[in-house]
Amino acid sequence: MFKIRKSGTMKDTFASSTEDRVEARSDLMVPAQGSFTRPRRFAETPPAEIEEADAVIEAGPKAITARLDSNAGVTATTPRDLWGLLHEQVPGTDQHILAGSQAEEDFRATDVSRAFDLLRTRLRQTVKQHGWVNIGIVSPTSGCGNTFTAANLAASLSRVPSSRTVLMDFNMRTPGLAQMLDLDASETGNLRDFLAGDVAISDYILRTSDTLAVGLCATPQNDAAEIMQDPATLASLAEMRAGLNPDIVLFDLPPMLTFDDTSAFLPQLDGVLLVSDGTRTMAKHLAECERILGGQVPLLGVILNRARASSIERF
Structure with a gap:
């Protein structure tokens, strides 16, 4: 082969x-x-x-x-099929997103959780219709809730029986998924080494449940844009998809307007979800992101985070 x-x-x-x-x-x-x-x-x-x-x-x-x-x-x-060979790690109780804590059960009853379930279903229908797999979660600037959105969407996707979702922490300059999900990134191989082909899939990707696996980033990488453009990275991700056969791979990506990391990775994505902060994102930020995405990858939608309660319509 x-x-x-x-x-x-x-x-x-x-x-x-x-x-x-x-x-x-x-x-x-x-x-x-x-x-x-x-x-x-x-x-x-x-x-x-x-x-x-x-x-x-x-x-x-x-x-x-x-x-x-x-x-x-x-x-x-x-x-x-390497899914069953992945090392398992139970998420800690200091998180409210993945199963295993009382906080998660309480969070499931909130409007925020139901909004992610609605987004999940629409996303699954879209990717299935087009045969897509790689979906990027991006924001115009830092602090918009990118990692929060990626983690919650992955958790919602993982609740679909017999599905497979892989969540990758590609915000390499300021990685945050391990803390968000209360996981220990030191128990896995290094992201940089995995992308270079030096660490096996089963020694890097962690499985938190039968339907969700995560790839964590333990230490910041200042040359993230170069790593994302390395042919070895593309080869490692292609092999990961072949070995794990996920329905969707979510990439938690860096702010689009701050660094060139996300722009460098756009050719590898099938679609992008743009996270907007209701308290800081401006119309010109969204317009610039749409300009960068134009002709490269479809913009699947804009997610409004931290919206004013008065602006949310009740049904």
């Missing part, structure tokens, strides 16, 4: 010949049985396919994604 290798920034040193490179990789294998899968970069690859991978990498990100999608991005030694 076809496997991508990332060149140039390897921690290990490969010999110059193709045969030596393959032999060197065999010493770096993670056991393929039990609760482990192989890191993408260290997967055993025939010499001819290494050369083919080099050619695809040189062709650019679109070629990488197309090739991985065409063969499901899974090696013969990697199980096709």
Whole structure:
């Protein structure tokens, strides 16, 4: 099967010949049985396919994604469905979003929770109609409630039986999902290493329930925009989709007008939900976000956060 290798920034040193490179990789294998899968970069690859991978990498990100999608991005030694191999972590009680605390049960009865359930159903219908998977949650500026929206939407999606949702913390400069969901990011591999192909899917993605998995970011990454544009990142995410087969992957992204991180990642998204703060977002902010999105990715809707109670219509 076809496997991508990332060149140039390897921690290990490969010999110059193709045969030596393959032999060197065999010493770096993670056991393929039990609760482990192989890191993408260290997967055993025939010499001819290494050369083919080099050619695809040189062709650019679109070629990488197309090739991985065409063969499901899974090696013969990697199980096709990795969902059951993900390490489980029970969310702490200092959160009100995921099941496991009294606060969550109380929150379910609020208008806010019901609003997210309505958004969930509309989003599921839209992505199913178009065959979409990757959805970005963005805001014009910081402090609009982006992470709160992404976490609540993921929790609402996860309550649909027999569904699969993956929530990724791609707000790498100021990661906040671990704190929001009261999860321990130190129990997983590093996001940067996972995207580079050095950490296996099952050693990075955490499963909080039968229907929700999360990818956390433990430490800020100041070169987030470069990471998002790295072909290795695209290859790792494509392989993750192939291995976990999620219905929806939600990306909690940085503010669109503050950094170029989100703009760099737009080509990888199928749709975007824009979070607006009723107390700080201005019309010119929304207009600029729409201009940036224009022609690149569909704007699925604008979510108004912190709206005045008097402006909410009752039914």
